[in-house]
Amino acid sequence: MTHATTALLLTAPVAVPLAASAAHAAGGLRELRPHRRAAHALPRHSAGPVHRPPSPRAPAEPAQVTGPATGGPATGSAAAGPATGSGGPGVGPGGPATLTGGPRTEPPGPPPLGPDDPAAAPPPATGPHAPARTTGAWLGLVSPATILFCGAALATTVPQRGPVTAYGRLLRADALTVWLLLAVGAVAALACAANPAHLAHERADAGTARRYNLLIHAFLAAMSAAVLAANLGVLWIAIEATTIVTAFLVGHRRTRASVEAAWKYVVICSAGIGLAFLGTVLLYYAARQAGIPEASALDWATLATHADHFDPAVTRLAMSLIVLGFGTKAGLAPLHAWLPDAHSQAPAPVSALMSGVLLSVAFAGLLRYKTVADAALGAGFTRTLLAGAALLTLALAALLLLVQRDYKRMLAYSSMEHMSLIALGTAIGTPLAVSAALLHIAGHGLVKTVAFCASGHILRIRRTARIGRVRGLLAEAPALGVGFGLAVVALLGLPPFSLFASELGLARAGFAAHHSGVAAVALLFVLVSFAALVSRTARMVLGPPPEPEAVADGPVRLGVVAAAPLVTGLVAAAALGVTTGPLTRLLSAAGEIVGRH
Amino acid sequence: MRAIGTAAVAAQVVLVTAGAPLLAGTMRQVRARLEGRAGPGVGQPWRDLRKLLRKEAITPVGTGPAFRLAPLLLVSTTAVVAALVPLASTTTPVSGKADLILVVALLALGTVALALAGLDTGTAFGGMGASRGMTVAALVEPTILLAAVALSIPAGSTNLATIVGDGVRDPVRLASPAGLLATAALAVAVLAETGRLPVDNPSTHLELTMVHEAMVLEYAGPDLALVELGAQMRLAVLLGLLTSLAAPWGIATTASPAALALALVLLTAKVALLGTALAAAEVFWAKLRLFRVPELLAGSFLLALLAVTASYFLTGE
């Protein structure tokens, strides 16, 4: 793989979502200033806002990659809009007389990404040949598809040839990165596919929809950046950026509850992640004192190889702060209070993204630090911290699941439960356990996305988030009932879904590594949450519908567009549960990076 | 040598005793002028004392020795403090005994005696004043002790003469965070200890607000004169101590008559300046509500504590 290709593959997952976000912003700008169209716009378009690796054609491009989302690219794509776009409201491709077929407003014109960048933009509907009406609806899939494609391309080479870097070790991809990139891409694809339906039913006006899309894509860019960052400082910046970007997504509806959730989210996460930065600073101090020069004293690969010279006491302090801080963002106790609020108030696709991958991305950041700390301190210290936080979270989640009356909060607490299982897996720390935890990340991401998207549809039909008010879903909306029910079954860890395989792997690794006590306590709490989830979901899904007249004119149909993400997610999770197939090698390589025998 | 030391002690006591009413008079005069009044003149406190001392001694029915002894104790402890503290000279025969903790204890003795006297009268005001006075004192004493510790760490001793002597030799130390914080904490503590604004208003007789005045409400004649003199002397001594600690320049560290004379003049000037500044500031201050006083004192306690930690860790070895 040439240097340019590598750079392209590492840049695109960040740059394409950023550009998509900028395109949405540009749509807004153009609406504000309708006369801002100049004849010289076209030549600028040909130079294009597309992000390329350093090459003779566009030597200055990498500078744009890290620029603000509304910066340079915005002007280019604003000008590009009229050249390629159709403009005006498009109608979504939903089925007839279904839930998703409502009128849908799109920011006019696609961002000029696909045509310029064939390698990174495979989705079929981005070219100028696609019908204008579907263009808008499928536009949102460009970013996830780019992320997935780059992940897949890297997955073919990285496990064999080792990690690759770009821009002087600013971006780096090893097996762990690639695995997470794939998880982010997959979950983002599902969530973005659910976006149009969601927006249509929110009856969002053009401005709201544009803001929503802008933030979603910026969110994806920040997550990709967090995954790809080679520098721990940049990793921190990207994680904090996800908080900033998602704040308005959580507070999207501007009701009292969602403003409250957004406030708590920003304050708790920023403060928590601030502690993680303090830990990073202390680690940097330890690294500088160990003789590492300033330029590479936050570079993960350098730190991981030289960590055995670090001062143990300082590293211990740093690691405690980091576990606390990144644990906040990953939904681990004690600073977890934001999670159920934010997840229950955010729009369903956003909840899916946050729960499915944001927590895992933050946790993956923690994994990077764990390898450094383990090299400096031995595995015991971080293991104790992680296992303590995980068991505390697990206990809290199980108890709160027992008394839960809101199904979105129920799913949020279930996310905490699964995050603590992942944390336990990394606490055990053998490569098998870490691989199982990584598989759990992917499986949980897919399934939780399905569950949250389904819960969004339930909220729309029943107009309540109370578990007690939802009955007989299967009778009222069979497809939705099946989707939600299967998602919960998968979350419970039943075969054939991948969570079964990973939980089995975690339990086996726990007992094999002689942490039977911890594993047994964890199993007990998992059983408690199992019982809570089963009883609540059964009440929601089974039984007769509460209002017989609601089903008088036939059951509510879900529609192809709304059902597609649910089906795809469930099928993918099931497939991952049967076999990891070509990804097996990648998964074990990722497990080797973090795990220690 | 020894004679000059003794002379210095005597001069300090005389200067404090004679100057304290004048200081109070100056402060009242400054205040009066700033408020647009003519004012009674600097000598008015002395004239008041003379008038009170000529009167017949009267004690309320049912009061015991605590009530009679308190004014004497107040004045005598303050006089002893005036003798001990290195206001003008650090080389006096008693400077070896001038321990900061001892000074604090002597001042506390006077406060307690006065509170007991307030209780002894058995009136509502006396009890209320004593209770309030003790509350403030309980909050002030730890602050003063902590500030003392903070100041004594660099000097390696709690002896006031050593601390002040160090300050004269090494002025940089005074501007260190520890020194500044400790001085600020001491300043607040001095305000509270002497019953000045914003903790207590010395010129009020409103039952809701008075602290010191409520304790001494039953005194009359020569006893009242002693109480007033004691309070004024405390203010003078504490302001003098504050200047010695914060701006020790000019204090005689050798036993020469010229240095002593210069030190006495400088002491008078510094205390008068500080008193004037305090009086001017009091014009702009309002008295804190009683339940806000603990906040102020907790703040000064915190300053003192920060001073201690700073002197230990910031530059410390």
Added chain:
Amino acid sequence: MNDSVYTQLLDLACGAFLLAAVVVLWLRQLSSIIRVFALQGAVLAALAALLGVREGRWDLLAVAVGIGLLRAGALPHIVRRALAAGTPPPARHYEEDNSEAREARPLVNVAASLIGAALLTLLAYAVARPLVELDPTPATRALPVGLAVVLIGFFTLVTRRRALAQVVGFLLLDNGITATAFLAASGVPLIVELGVSFDVLLAVLVLQILTTRMRAAFGGTGIDDLRELRD
């Protein structure tokens, strides 16, 4: 600059830095709190500049200027604007004591929180022992000051019941972290410093907008009103 003057100035700056955090805890009027916070930002910039001069690194001076602009200028300005938006000018002079502009009822009263701050400072000194022992220089000896400000910021964040007081708490936390970075290793690499500053600026902007929305939704900025979501 000789050693003793440098140490003296460094200690003075650190003392003022810590004192500003304590005073924030002491005050109730939000406008005064913001003023003190701006002062703290200026002190932080001075600290960075001092280290830059000491090490002869001119890039640190530029960073110091940036920090001064951000933390003594932009951030207090944003918070002040958020405050001004919520407090219309008083109709009569005696009405200025409205509850929006004051931290009226903190979770822990002021006297207790001052004592709490004292304990937190001691805790910071205890925790920072290994940090100082690793490389005892005048700058690292002052590391506990940075940690103490972090803890005090966290304390403010947890105990204050006004949205903007919480924002100031968060910013104190962040100032403390920056000070720690400067005292420990003369600051993090430039790109990280830039990114972090940008993140903080954006976070405060987000919080400002959320305050506006909170006022629209709840009619005030009291955190105690936020009780829609609970289990």
